[in-house]
Amino acid sequence: MAYRLERAGFAVTVLEARKRVGGRNWTLRRGDKVELDGVAEQFVQFSEGMYFNAGPARIPSHHQGLLGYCKILDVPLEVEVNFSNSNLLESAKAFGGKPIQERQAINDFRGQIAELLSKATNRDALDHELSADDKDRLIAFLRTYGDLTKENIYKGSDRSGYKVLPGAFDQVGVKRDPLSLRDLLKDEALAGMMFDENIVMQATMLEPVGGMDRIPYAFHKSIKTPIHLDAEVKRISQTTDRAEAVYLDRRSGNTIELFADFVVCTIPLPVLAEIDNDFSAPVKQAIAGAVYDHSAKVAFESSRFWEAEQIYGGLSFGTAATGVVWYPSNGFQSARGIIIGAYVSGKAATAFEALPIAQQIALARNAVDKLHPGHGVDLGSPVAVDWNKVPYSLGPWMHWQDNPTDATAYRLLNQPEGRIYFSGAHLSQLPSWQEGAVVAAHRTIELITTRVGAAKSSAKS
Numbered sequence: 035m036a037y038r039l040e041r042a043g044f045a046v047t048v049l050e051a052r053k054r055v056g057g058r059n060w061t062l063r064r065g066d067k068v069e070l071d072g073v074a075e076q077f078v079q080f081s082e083g084m085y086f087n088a089g090p091a092r093i094p095s096h097h098q099g100l101l102g103y104c105k106i107l108d109v110p111l112e113v114e115v116n117f118s119n120s121n122l123l124e125s126a127k128a129f130g131g132k133p134i135q136e137r138q139a140i141n142d143f144r145g146q147i148a149e150l151l152s153k154a155t156n157r158d159a160l161d162h163e164l165s166a167d168d169k170d171r172l173i174a175f176l177r178t179y180g181d182l183t184k185e186n187i188y189k190g191s192d193r194s195g196y197k198v199l200p201g202a203f204d205q206v207g208v209k210r211d212p213l214s215l216r217d218l219l220k221d222e223a224l225a226g227m228m229f230d231e232n233i234v235m236q237a238t239m240l241e242p243v244g245g246m247d248r249i250p251y252a253f254h255k256s257i258k259t260p261i262h263l264d265a266e267v268k269r270i271s272q273t274t275d276r277a278e279a280v281y282l283d284r285r286s287g288n289t290i291e292l293f294a295d296f297v298v299c300t301i302p303l304p305v306l307a308e309i310d311n312d313f314s315a316p317v318k319q320a321i322a323g324a325v326y327d328h329s330a331k332v333a334f335e336s337s338r339f340w341e342a343e344q345i346y347g348g349l350s351f352g353t354a355a356t357g358v359v360w361y362p363s364n365g366f367q368s369a370r371g372i373i374i375g376a377y378v379s380g381k382a383a384t385a386f387e388a389l390p391i392a393q394q395i396a397l398a399r400n401a402v403d404k405l406h407p408g409h410g411v412d413l414g415s416p417v418a419v420d421w422n423k424v425p426y427s428l429g430p431w432m433h434w435q436d437n438p439t440d441a442t443a444y445r446l447l448n449q450p451e452g453r454i455y456f457s458g459a460h461l462s463q464l465p466s467w468q469e470g471a472v473v474a475a476h477r478t479i480e481l482i483t484t485r486v487g488a489a490k491s492s493a494k495s
């Protein structure tokens with residue numbers, strides 16, 4: 035926001051309550067302190083050079099606003115492996131409770147479905163929909179699609195991996211026995227195999243080399259605008275001529291008043307709801323009514339045992355209570371890495387966050403151990419971040435559609451309240467993405483420039 039406003043010719047001052055820039059874009063490294071409301075402080079003990087993106091960790095290829103800034107600001111990017119067929123899927127109800135590789139679920143399921151569809155086609159069940167030629171073409175395609183035999187039967191595929199890997203001389207590869215359709219259907223999390231079809235969960239995404247916070251630090255470096263850190267806004271108000279922000283300088287303890295033509299407020303709504311203001315009653319109500327989601331992550335430092343199991347990045351799907359296990363996409367084949375043992379959002383995260391931190395860590399360790407038996411003990415230097423307890427955030431993101439009164443509130447907060455403009459990811463259609471903050475900022479700046487332009491031309495005429 036400040037970067038663009040400054041380049042549009044505005045004199046800007048940034049007030050930031052934290053000791054650092056970036057907000058929810060928060061990368062933790064050795065020695066960092068994690069302060070959560072109502073929880074004892076945690077100190078990050080990772081080895082030098084290791085980091086954990088406690089908030090955002092991946093950027094999809096269509097988030098061109100954010101990626102564009104990475105390019106302009108020279109933030110080097112690397113591939114974030116978001117999904118790989120070598121990742122694991124675990125279900126209490128299927129596969130004898132043992133984790134399987136995603137490639138087994140995906141390809142065995144596809145093979146079984148292709149066989150069923152070819153049977154239905156050959157038994158003339160689809161004659162209404164398909165001509166004789168269509169049927170022939172469909173059957174031919176299904177053979178390739180599902181790796182069927184020439185009799186249109188699925189007997190397993192090396193797409194699903196090997197029991198014995200192809201090797202030297204006469205070590206012939208032996209493909210795995212196919213999982214039965216019945217077993218696959220028992221897996222309540224089977225839909226997870228579609229994960230990377232979601233445009234925001236593409237198999238290969240991007241991440242800044244060295245940590246997500248390279249982006250806000252690059253913004254910081256590129257602007258002349260003063261950024262007051264440790265500046266906690268306590269009141270926002272306005273008269274017809276000017277807007278005012280009162281903040282507490284947490285370093286000196288002084289209360290300071292700032293006056294400006296406009297205030298742009300990107301403070302998350304649960305935090306803003308507690309800040310003194312003179313907003314209109316409907317605006318106050320819109321802010322107070324916003325309900326944020328829940329989300330928690332637990333990270334560990336570990337030896338890279340997962341790489342010996344063919345896993346290089348991506349996520350494995352474990353139990354609902356702890357969500358996914360997430361492997362690093364950097365430092366492949368090095369000695370150690372940061373693994374996320376629990377990343378859980380929504381209802382499950384509400385329950386997870388209610389547990390003591392030690393229990394959250396134990397559950398995350400257990401989730402990793404279930405996917406990678408015997409390796410729970412390898413996990414060290416745990417750190418847990420419950421986003422609803424993070425001061426100045428009080429939640430990971432919001433989904434407006436969760437609350438029926440939200441549509442009006444969303445539209446209202448997307449309009450200026452006199453000289454106050456609300457902005458931030460929560461006021462975009464991408465409330466849980468950094469791109470949301472980018473596009474919302476662009477819109478806010480356009481609203482302000484149009485207003486200032488109109489005021490200038492009416493003053494001239």
Ligand SMILES: Cc1cc2nc3c(=O)[nH]c(=O)nc-3n(C[C@H](O)[C@H](O)[C@H](O)COP(=O)(O)OP(=O)(O)OC[C@H]3O[C@@H](n4cnc5c(N)ncnc54)[C@H](O)[C@@H]3O)c2cc1C
Nearest residue numbers: 051057058089090091092266267430458459466467468471
């Ligand atoms: C767990 C998690 C995972 C995520 N994963 C991804 C991902 O992989 N990719 C992605 O693109 N996005 C992801 N996101 C979303 C992304 O982090 C946010 O959408 C984005 O960072 C929001 O930016 P913002 O500027 O709107 O808000 P914020 O980053 O929250 O900025 C608001 C700022 O206001 C400051 N503030 C608050 N109160 C005051 C006060 N009283 N006075 C002064 N300053 C104050 C805060 O300190 C903060 O700096 C994730 C978020 C979380 C929490």
